[in-house]
Amino acid sequence: MFKTGSLTLILLHSAFAGAAVPSVKVLIAKSLKNIIVEGIDLKKTIHTQKKSQQYVGRKKISFKCGPFGSKAKNSLKNPLLVASLSSPTGLISWGDQKYKGELHLLTSPNQQSCDLVNNVSMETYLMTLLSKEMNGTWPIEALKAQAVAARTYAYERLNKVGSFDDDKLYHLESSEKDQVSGNYHDITKKTLNAAKETQGMILVGPSGKISPAFFHSKCGGKTLRPDQVWGGVEEGYRSVDCHFCQRTGMKDWNYQIKGNKLTQMVDQVLRRYYADEMEGDDLRLMPDSPHNSEIRLYAGDRLHIIKKSYLRNLAGRELLPSNNFVIETKKNEFHVQGQGYGHGVGLCQLGALELAKRGYNYQQILSFYFPKHRLRRAY
Ligand SMILES: [Zn+2]
Structure with missing residues (x-):
C-alpha cells in the first residue's frame, strides 16, 4: 500500500540552482514542401546566404522547400x-x-x-x-508530477554530450518517439502553473546522476523497469x-491468436532481435505469468526466451497495447490477456491522476513511481 510515511523523495540543492532556464529545440513537423509563417516585426535570417532581413508590422513569409543540393549530397543526409x-x-x-520562441527551417534528411x-524555453x-x-484540465498535482518527469526527460537529452551546443539542430521530436508537445494555444492556466510551481525541478537517480524519467498512459497493475522493456539498465528504477x-482508460483485452500468426511473429522477433530463427x-509456450517480462517457449527441442516488449514492437500497439500481457495455451489455442x-x-x-484526486501532492506521486529517485533543482 501507498504510505506517505515511506517517502524517500527529498529536495537536493545543487550547484546549478539559479542558472538560466535552458532553451530546447523541438522538431515539430517533418517533410514540408511549403512553409508559411506570419508575425509582427519578423526577423528572417537565411543562414545559407548569411543574410538577415527585418520586416516592419505584420508580415507573412512563405518558403518553398527543396529539393536542396545535388544527388551526391543526398547521400550525406x-x-x-x-x-x-x-x-x-x-x-x-x-x-x-502559434509558437513562442524562434522557428528554424532545416533541410529534411x-x-x-x-x-x-521550435527553439523555445524549456518551461514554455x-x-x-x-x-x-x-x-x-487534470488536477494540478498530477500535472506537476508530469512536468517534472517531462522536464527530466528533456533535460537529460540536453545534457547528452554536445546537446547544449548551438550546433545541435534539434534535441527532441514532438512525437511518441520522445514526448508530444503543443503550441501556444495549448497553454492553460493550470499547465502554466504546473510548470511554474515546479520550475527547474528534475529527478535524479540514487547516485545523483540525471535519470531519464519515463512515463506512459496506463500501466494496468504494475510498472516496469527500463531493462525489462528496452534492455538498457537505468539506475534507481523499480517495478x-x-x-x-x-478503473480508467483502456479496458483489459483478451483474445485468441492463431498458432501460425504467433509462430510467424516469434520467428520475426528471433531474427530481428536475437540473430536467431525458429x-x-x-x-x-511455457507457463506465463503477469510477473514475467519475457516469454519462454520451445520451438522443436530448443528453448527460446524473448522479451514481451520485442513482440509488442513487432505486433504493433493495436494487437498489444502494452507490455503487460500473458500468452497461454488453452486447448491447442493461444490466448492473449493484457492490461x-x-x-x-x-x-x-x-x-497519477487517481493519486492526485485522492489528495496526494506531486512529490508523493513521483516518489510512488520513482521510489529511489530524488528531486533536484537543475536551474
Ligand atoms: Zn498504473
Missing part, C-alpha cells in the same frame, strides 16, 4: 539550418498554430523538403506539453504495483 525566424513579440504563427524546429515547452501528454489506474513451426496502454516504464499517468 545531414540536415542543414536554412533559415530562422524571430519576432520581438515572442510569437510566430505557422498555419493555425532526404534533402527534398523542410523540417520545422512544458506548458504546451502538459495539455498533450496529459490533459490541461511498482499500481492499482490506481484500474526451427520448424512447432511452437510450445494497460503504453510501455509501462516509470510514471503511470492514469495512476
Whole structure:
C-alpha cells in the first residue's frame, strides 16, 4: 500500500540552482514542401546566404522547400539550418498554430523538403506539453508530477554530450518517439502553473546522476523497469504495483491468436532481435505469468526466451497495447490477456491522476513511481 510515511523523495540543492532556464529545440513537423509563417516585426535570417532581413508590422513569409543540393549530397543526409525566424513579440504563427520562441527551417534528411524546429524555453515547452501528454484540465498535482518527469526527460537529452551546443539542430521530436508537445494555444492556466510551481525541478537517480524519467498512459497493475522493456539498465528504477489506474482508460483485452500468426511473429522477433530463427513451426509456450517480462517457449527441442516488449514492437500497439500481457495455451489455442496502454516504464499517468484526486501532492506521486529517485533543482 501507498504510505506517505515511506517517502524517500527529498529536495537536493545543487550547484546549478539559479542558472538560466535552458532553451530546447523541438522538431515539430517533418517533410514540408511549403512553409508559411506570419508575425509582427519578423526577423528572417537565411543562414545559407548569411543574410538577415527585418520586416516592419505584420508580415507573412512563405518558403518553398527543396529539393536542396545535388544527388551526391543526398547521400550525406545531414540536415542543414536554412533559415530562422524571430519576432520581438515572442510569437510566430505557422498555419493555425502559434509558437513562442524562434522557428528554424532545416533541410529534411532526404534533402527534398523542410523540417520545422521550435527553439523555445524549456518551461514554455512544458506548458504546451502538459495539455498533450496529459490533459490541461487534470488536477494540478498530477500535472506537476508530469512536468517534472517531462522536464527530466528533456533535460537529460540536453545534457547528452554536445546537446547544449548551438550546433545541435534539434534535441527532441514532438512525437511518441520522445514526448508530444503543443503550441501556444495549448497553454492553460493550470499547465502554466504546473510548470511554474515546479520550475527547474528534475529527478535524479540514487547516485545523483540525471535519470531519464519515463512515463506512459496506463500501466494496468504494475510498472516496469527500463531493462525489462528496452534492455538498457537505468539506475534507481523499480517495478511498482499500481492499482490506481484500474478503473480508467483502456479496458483489459483478451483474445485468441492463431498458432501460425504467433509462430510467424516469434520467428520475426528471433531474427530481428536475437540473430536467431525458429526451427520448424512447432511452437510450445511455457507457463506465463503477469510477473514475467519475457516469454519462454520451445520451438522443436530448443528453448527460446524473448522479451514481451520485442513482440509488442513487432505486433504493433493495436494487437498489444502494452507490455503487460500473458500468452497461454488453452486447448491447442493461444490466448492473449493484457492490461494497460503504453510501455509501462516509470510514471503511470492514469495512476497519477487517481493519486492526485485522492489528495496526494506531486512529490508523493513521483516518489510512488520513482521510489529511489530524488528531486533536484537543475536551474
Ligand atoms: Zn498504473
